[in-house]
Amino acid sequence: MQVNMLVNGVEVSDDIEPRLLLVHFLRENLRLTGTHWGCDTSNCGTCTVWMDGTPVKSCTVLAAMASGSEIMTVEGLATDGELDPVQQGFIEMHGLQCGFCTPGMMLSARWLLDHNPDPNEEQIREAISGQICRCTGYENIVRAVKWAAAHSQKSDTREEVGA
Amino acid sequence: MTDVKDKPDGVGFGRVIRKEDARFVRGKGSYIDDIVLPGMLHGAVLRSPYAHAKIISIDTSVAEKHPKVKAVITGALLETLNLAWIPSLSHDVIAVLATDKVRYQGQEVAFVIAEDRYSARDALELIEVDYEVLPAVVDAKRALDPGMVVIRDDIENKKDNYIFDWGSGDEAATEAVFEKADVIVEQDMLYPRVHPAPMETCGAIADMDPISGKLTIYCTTQAPHAHRTLYALVAGLPEHKLRVYSPDIGGGFGNKVGIYPGYVLSVVGSIITKRPVKWVEDRSENLMSTSFARDYHMKGKIASTRDGKILGLRVDVLADHGAFNNTAQPTKFPAGFFHVFSGSYDMEAAYCSVKGVYTNKAPGGVAYACSFRVTEAVYAVERMVDRLALELDMDPADLRMKNLLRPEQFPYTSPTGWEYDSGEYPRALQLAMDIAGYEDLRKEQAEKRANGELMGIGLSFFTETVGAGPKKHMDILGLGMADGCEVRVHPTGKAVVRLSVQTQGQGHETTFAQIVSEVTGIPVADVEVIHGDTDNTPFGLGTYGSRSTPVSGAAAAVASKRIVEKARLIASAMLECSPDDLEWTTGRWQVKGDPSAGKTIAEIALAAHANLELPEGVEGHLDASCVYDPPNLTFPFGAYICVVDVDPGTGKVKVRRFIAVDDCGPRINPMIVEGQVHGGLADGVGMALMESIPFDEDGNCLGGSFMDYLLPTSLECPSWETGETVTPSPHHPLGLKGVGESATVGSPPAVVNAVLDALKPFGVKHADMPLTPAQVWRAMQGRPMRTDLAIQ
Amino acid sequence: MQVPAPFDYRRATSVGDAIALLQDYGPDSRVIAGGHSLLPMMRLRLARPEVLIDINHLTELDYIRVDGSFLKIGAMVRHVTLQTSHLAAEYYPIFAEAEAQIADPLVRNRGTVGGSLCQADPAEDLSAVFSALKANVVIAHRSGTRKVPISEFHTGPYTTILEADEILTEVEVPLRSNTGSAYEKVERRVGDWAIAAVGAMVRIEEGLVSEAGIGLTAVRADHFRAKEAEDSLVGRPPSTEAIAEAASLAATHCDPFADQRGPEDYKRHLVEELTKRALSRAMNRSLPEVH
Known part of the structure; x- marks a missing residue:
């Protein structure tokens, strides 16, 4: 079947099997391999992307269901080569180690900051509670999001995109 | 530690952001499943639904007719290649594909190779296997019962499920100590089967070039060189035509040390199809078949005087090794380093025994950041010390303080023969207590108890045992555990360092550049780290057991020192003076008494490649290498304190605070060290409170997905509070000790001790991990459950 | 990664369209909404509908x-x-x-x-x-x-x-006046299914419980409901005794079984404990003057 979507601002279309998962469509058909996968039961959140402005687990969305939607992946976080404050925050505060959960974590963080520019620790922890990280013990992810909150200038424009 | 940016030219140790992050935050890492080769096929493994069953027949004919299937491999085919069984790392064999029987649920039975991953999965359903189901050995405690079904009837004359007995220490001396002790406490405890569960599962792409005969294996391996040599030894593949390449790895924690059947099947598949074959396990395959960790049933016994001087310790272990004995550890040590179990305490005698048995469960045993079973050892001694404190009605901090090894006892030879290199234990414990506000916490606890509220404070003090290891003491399958390192300074003064070890998130690309920088004065930004590619790096055994910094880090330091010494000779030629007249300042040799006359490392590097006439015996270029055979292990240590609140109505545990003081010697990059500690603390909360892989009576794995195998989220983890002391290793060239697994080793007993401390008003003395709400409630009822079996 | 078996996909444009599609494709078709229960089951191949009818655009x-x-x-x-x-x-x-x-x-x-x-x-x-x-x-x-x-x-x-x-x-x-409601759940970890959970609704009129609802999940309560406990409350003044009795009835009349979330006795205990907590909070909310 034919699907069309806007991925990181680019129109894409392809002929796919109806059963193709969105995560595989992004990774294999579009070769956007920044979106990872880590389980089969929708528990780990490694595959998180934005669909129509909302973070979702792309292993639990069919590419067919996403047809007509806007998708944003980690590859769409930076603007004109300039890192999003969330990306910079993860670097500055050592919010990543192996890097595998990182794209999903950053996308949840960006969404949180767009809706709550100055979140407290509990709100940050809640926002990423559907995503597992095995390396950081979450502490530096929380610090990275706080860093990004303190250094964000982009949330206004982002909200328009995600609305 | 000062900030690198404050040092001349961003040189050496200190907090510096990581080189690898630039690609990771952009989604530009390259993990195994990101790699696509031209013409690549996809493999999928058919696995046994049964824990123990005879294979009557396997019919692959329908699967082979699937239009997208290229090949189906069974054990029968592997037998013709002599690859159905391969040697394990522990004097045993493992089945690549089952031929006679399946021996655990999830064992590999057949391998489908297809044009795409969806079709490969579809074709698995088209394979017909006829099984005759056998009774399963599930309870390790009954594995040796008379009449129990024999799992390993493939071994000639095997009549039971026994693997080995092993002991360490002086049993007679230990028993003598127990004879004279005022107080003896005994406690049975289980360190349950858990899994490293890195976010990225294991996988490989094998690419055999049919013309050149060169086989490239892209693989999620923590030990690329060891893999290459083992492939050569086992499959008879010519080692010079083998290249093992580790791409970015999404976490390892020990899960990615071993060679799994799926890797071998990818290789066979590529040879058969003459195309690259990718196999990446799904999460259930990861949890059910690749290396588990722990599974130690321990019987502890501790002796002391009435006033709390520990005299001796004995631990007898029943080790559940699963269906094949495939623990990855130094050859001479079937229980890894468990015999460091006397821990951080001064005692007269200690003895441990370990009995290994087969069960119908996945093989493995050493994994999950355990430093070769130091995790189990620390848990045993730290639980026993707390049990003793309960018996003596002493504060567990006081009891520990009274018995910790004193600084003047180092180097210290333990009752089982380990030589601890250095330590200042009371200082670390005191610091942890100060950060925690220990006295105030105890006061708060007393007030809460009076109101019926359950608050617990748990301590643990651990001595890690890492950096395996000295050739004179250990090897893995005959391979010495020395690691190589090569450093090259290019003509313009930029350096490349090549490593045998392999990062899985530890940040080697940054920290090893810092090591070279610290010694040579070349800025961190100007040092490139190359690793994970056997064609381009020197031999070594890889990254596990927290060995990268103590072994490979030492190799990098020594090679860098050799660079500096060679630079001195070249500088003396450039400055036309004697080498003895030169002194080293960061990145520069200069004439003693005339600092204006000197040559930077970059100037020296250019001269070394130019037409300068070099002194007698000095070759051109500015390169050096080292193969580092560590003289001893290193012994990082730490003091941890955990504070929990327990809901008395539901048994739910909330970790309120966790204080971790770690001493790993000098810190290459404090930011990375702290991050490693954080991750290990989360591991500890997970193991103590939620992770386990039990089995039902039929041998069904009850921890085979992330719905059942629970990992801690951001909401179960408190904001970690860390502290540090610095006690350098006397034998490491830079005093470094390693830290990767310290927190995973040290934290579980702190959490468990805290929960049991909270339950003290109920008279609870012990309950096994994981301390789920149900287990805590049952403990309060005086009926804790076995956590290795299905809940009844 | 595990992937679903093949199926056909149809996107419904209205409720009527969805029903028409269900009729066209028969019992082997299934409606998919959020998909967070169905798709994991399909990936594990525990569910294998032949046609999915997507109602996300309704x-x-x-x-x-x-x-x-x-x-x-x-x-x-x-x-x-x-x-x-x-x-x-x-x-x-x-x-x-x-x-x-x-x-x-x-x-x-x-x-x-x-x-x-x-x-x-x-x-x-x-x-x-x-x-x-x-x-x-x-x-x-x-x-x-x-x-x-x-x-x-x-x-x-x-x-x-x-x-x-x-x-x-x-x-x-x-909609009800003078009504309070509350939910109590214990899970092994955030995001896990309940070991047991209790929802409570209490309406208090003229000092007496005029209506009570107690919902239970994960403990095999008939229709997720603790009917006997509800009945015991109606007509009584709110009190700790009434709550305790209802909680005890709720625990008695459910049928939990042991699994890895917990043994049967623990789950039954939880039903009692959580029913008390939920009822107590629901009653407090229905009687704001208490605070």
């Missing part, structure tokens, strides 16, 4: 509104919408409490109220919530709609009274 079913004496919740309301709905919280704080504990934020962004009920997982939370609130479900079929009390909707684990060509379109909850 925005006509995405509403929370007061209509007459009912709070009406469309079947396509996402969990996050109900969790954050001021309107729903104004009448029944149980919604926000329960929703905050369903799965995780990402799942709540996609999962739907209707999907959760129709999946009929025996540990599903909203089933207990709506049971406590004595809600009705509205079911559309080719010739109209029918309304069924929630207590008749589930017929067993993973089964409901929905016919193959019917879809759930709405849940309606009676």
Whole structure:
């Protein structure tokens, strides 16, 4: 079947099997391999992307269901080569180690900051509670999001995109 | 530690952001499943639904007719290649594909190779296997019962499920100590089967070039060189035509040390199809078949005087090794380093025994950041010390303080023969207590108890045992555990360092550049780290057991020192003076008494490649290498304190605070060290409170997905509070000790001790991990459950 | 990664279209809403429908509104919408409490109220919530709609009274004065299914309990309901004794079984403990003057 979507601002279309998962469509058909996968039961959140402005687990969305939607992946976080404050925050505060959960974590963080520019620790922890990280013990992810909150200038424009 | 940016030219140790992050935050890492080769096929493994069953027949004919299937491999085919069984790392064999029987649920039975991953999965359903189901050995405690079904009837004359007995220490001396002790406490405890569960599962792409005969294996391996040599030894593949390449790895924690059947099947598949074959396990395959960790049933016994001087310790272990004995550890040590179990305490005698048995469960045993079973050892001694404190009605901090090894006892030879290199234990414990506000916490606890509220404070003090290891003491399958390192300074003064070890998130690309920088004065930004590619790096055994910094880090330091010494000779030629007249300042040799006359490392590097006439015996270029055979292990240590609140109505545990003081010697990059500690603390909360892989009576794995195998989220983890002391290793060239697994080793007993401390008003003395709400409630009822079996 | 077996995909454009598609494709077709229960089961190949009918674009079913004496919740309301709905919280704080504990934020962004009920997982939370609130479900079929009390909707684990060509379109909850509600859940870890959970609704008029609802999940309570406990409360003044008696009845009349979340005795204990807590909080909320 034919699907069309806007991925990181680019129109894409392809002929796919109806059963193709969105995560595989992004990774294999579009070769956007920044979106990872880590389980089969929708528990780990490694595959998180934005669909129509909302973070979702792309292993639990069919590419067919996403047809007509806007998708944003980690590859769409930076603007004109300039890192999003969330990306910079993860670097500055050592919010990543192996890097595998990182794209999903950053996308949840960006969404949180767009809706709550100055979140407290509990709100940050809640926002990423559907995503597992095995390396950081979450502490530096929380610090990275706080860093990004303190250094964000982009949330206004982002909200328009995600609305 | 000062900030690198404050040092001349961003040189050496200190907090510096990581080189690898630039690609990771952009989604530009390259993990195994990101790699696509031209013409690549996809493999999928058919696995046994049964824990123990005879294979009557396997019919692959329908699967082979699937239009997208290229090949189906069974054990029968592997037998013709002599690859159905391969040697394990522990004097045993493992089945690549089952031929006679399946021996655990999830064992590999057949391998489908297809044009795409969806079709490969579809074709698995088209394979017909006829099984005759056998009774399963599930309870390790009954594995040796008379009449129990024999799992390993493939071994000639095997009549039971026994693997080995092993002991360490002086049993007679230990028993003598127990004879004279005022107080003896005994406690049975289980360190349950858990899994490293890195976010990225294991996988490989094998690419055999049919013309050149060169086989490239892209693989999620923590030990690329060891893999290459083992492939050569086992499959008879010519080692010079083998290249093992580790791409970015999404976490390892020990899960990615071993060679799994799926890797071998990818290789066979590529040879058969003459195309690259990718196999990446799904999460259930990861949890059910690749290396588990722990599974130690321990019987502890501790002796002391009435006033709390520990005299001796004995631990007898029943080790559940699963269906094949495939623990990855130094050859001479079937229980890894468990015999460091006397821990951080001064005692007269200690003895441990370990009995290994087969069960119908996945093989493995050493994994999950355990430093070769130091995790189990620390848990045993730290639980026993707390049990003793309960018996003596002493504060567990006081009891520990009274018995910790004193600084003047180092180097210290333990009752089982380990030589601890250095330590200042009371200082670390005191610091942890100060950060925690220990006295105030105890006061708060007393007030809460009076109101019926359950608050617990748990301590643990651990001595890690890492950096395996000295050739004179250990090897893995005959391979010495020395690691190589090569450093090259290019003509313009930029350096490349090549490593045998392999990062899985530890940040080697940054920290090893810092090591070279610290010694040579070349800025961190100007040092490139190359690793994970056997064609381009020197031999070594890889990254596990927290060995990268103590072994490979030492190799990098020594090679860098050799660079500096060679630079001195070249500088003396450039400055036309004697080498003895030169002194080293960061990145520069200069004439003693005339600092204006000197040559930077970059100037020296250019001269070394130019037409300068070099002194007698000095070759051109500015390169050096080292193969580092560590003289001893290193012994990082730490003091941890955990504070929990327990809901008395539901048994739910909330970790309120966790204080971790770690001493790993000098810190290459404090930011990375702290991050490693954080991750290990989360591991500890997970193991103590939620992770386990039990089995039902039929041998069904009850921890085979992330719905059942629970990992801690951001909401179960408190904001970690860390502290540090610095006690350098006397034998490491830079005093470094390693830290990767310290927190995973040290934290579980702190959490468990805290929960049991909270339950003290109920008279609870012990309950096994994981301390789920149900287990805590049952403990309060005086009926804790076995956590290795299905809940009844 | 595990992947679903092949199937066909159709996107419904309206409720009528969805029903027509269900009729066309018959019993091997299934409606997919958020998909967070169905797709994992399909990946594990525990479910293998031949046709999926996607109702995610039926925005006509995405509403929370007061209509007459009912709070009406469309079947396509996402969990996050109900969790954050001021309107729903104004009448029944149980919604926000329960929703905050369903799965995780990402799942709540996609999962739907209707999907959760129709999946009929025996540990599903909203089933207990709506049971406590004595809600009705509205079911559309080719010739109209029918309304069924929630207590008749589930017929067993993973089964409901929905016919193959019917879809759930709405849940309606009676509005009540002087009413409090609360949800109590214990899980092994955030995001896990409940070990046991209890929803409570209590209406107090003239100092007596005039109406009580107690919903239980994950403990094999008949229709997710503790009927005997509810009955014991009605007509009595709110008191710790009444609560204790109801909690004890709730624990007695459910039928939990041992699994890796806990043994039977613990789950029964939890039902008693959580019923006490939920009732107590619900009563306090129905009697604001107490505080």
